[in-house]
Amino acid sequence: MRGDGDGWAVGPDGGRRWGVHGAAGLLLRAPRSDGTPAVLLQLRAAWSHQGGTWALPGGARDSHESTVDAAVREAQEEAGIDSTSVAVRAERVTSGRPGSWSYTTVVADAPAPLDTTMNGESTELRWVGEDEVESLPLHAGFAEAWSALRTRPVRMLLDTANVLGAGGPSGWWRDRPGATGALLTGIAAALPRTVELPDRTFGWVSRVEAVLEGRARSAIVDNDRTRVHTADGSGDDELARLAAAVAPDTSAVPATATALDPAVTVVVTADRGLRARLPHGTMTLSPSAVLGWL
Numbered sequence: 001m002r003g004d005g006d007g008w009a010v011g012p013d014g015g016r017r018w019g020v021h022g023a024a025g026l027l028l029r030a031p032r033s034d035g036t037p038a039v040l041l042q043l044r045a046a047w048s049h050q051g052g053t054w055a056l057p058g059g060a061r062d063s064h065e066s067t068v069d070a071a072v073r074e075a076q077e078e079a080g081i082d083s084t085s086v087a088v089r090a091e092r093v094t095s096g097r098p099g100s101w102s103y104t105t106v107v108a109d110a111p112a113p114l115d116t117t118m119n120g121e122s123t124e125l126r127w128v129g130e131d132e133v134e135s136l137p138l139h140a141g142f143a144e145a146w147s148a149l150r151t152r153p154v155r156m157l158l159d160t161a162n163v164l165g166a167g168g169p170s171g172w173w174r175d176r177p178g179a180t181g182a183l184l185t186g187i188a189a190a191l192p193r194t195v196e197l198p199d200r201t202f203g204w205v206s207r208v209e210a211v212l213e214g215r216a217r218s219a220i221v222d223n224d225r226t227r228v229h230t231a232d233g234s235g236d237d238e239l240a241r242l243a244a245a246v247a248p249d250t251s252a253v254p255a256t257a258t259a260l261d262p263a264v265t266v267v268v269t270a271d272r273g274l275r276a277r278l279p280h281g282t283m284t285l286s287p288s289a290v291l292g293w294l
Contacts (some may be wrong), residue, residue: 003062012100024074025104025106027149028081035192037204044122061104080115086108087193089194090107091107094149105149152197157211162287166288184208186294192204210229236277239274267283268285269287
């Protein structure tokens, strides 16, 4: 059914752009069997604008739709994507500007590469490893936006006690090992995933490294998406040491990572004193960012 957004508009540069109310596309990311991320791309039909190039499923936004609704609808129509398997992580205006014509990329995850079904706007649909995207002939707009949309592998260190404390008065301190085990089990169940980093880039988290101190060290944690470091003394000392390690644990980093796509260390903590001790270049996230996964 033709929507009220179908039609040409004038972009900020005076050129013609598709979508009376703007346009949106879905950047859907999913883990491959080796844990590295792949994105769903569409080879545009020859008759379409810039036909024969690879881009995201997307199209015009109708007047009653949010950008998220439009992007997910377009992915359903053009790729047969099951919307119930899509978890939205972020939005980015990647062309144009708000208040005028704009194209919004909706960043989302799926638990695994989903089955797809083409319509007449596609010649092919393919799950493409992020490291392989730039080898394809890309739609000009997507090519320009890709460097800001792709992920970097993340080594995530968890200030576990600080995260537990940020969760509110749940009585976790009465059973630190049990509360710690439950927290880490919940976090592991939410991985792998895309995360939005403080510098507005994106990261891919395959697993977390949790630092445990005191009574929490006896927590039972049995999941390959969680590595546990037990601190003999201060957990802050251990986190600072791990963040500064010359040879960090890179087992969660895709083997395809290159010098242009290095791993970034992220420490999850609200402790200002610990944050001040971290090496230059280490990023931090607040506990609420991770608790929001649960």
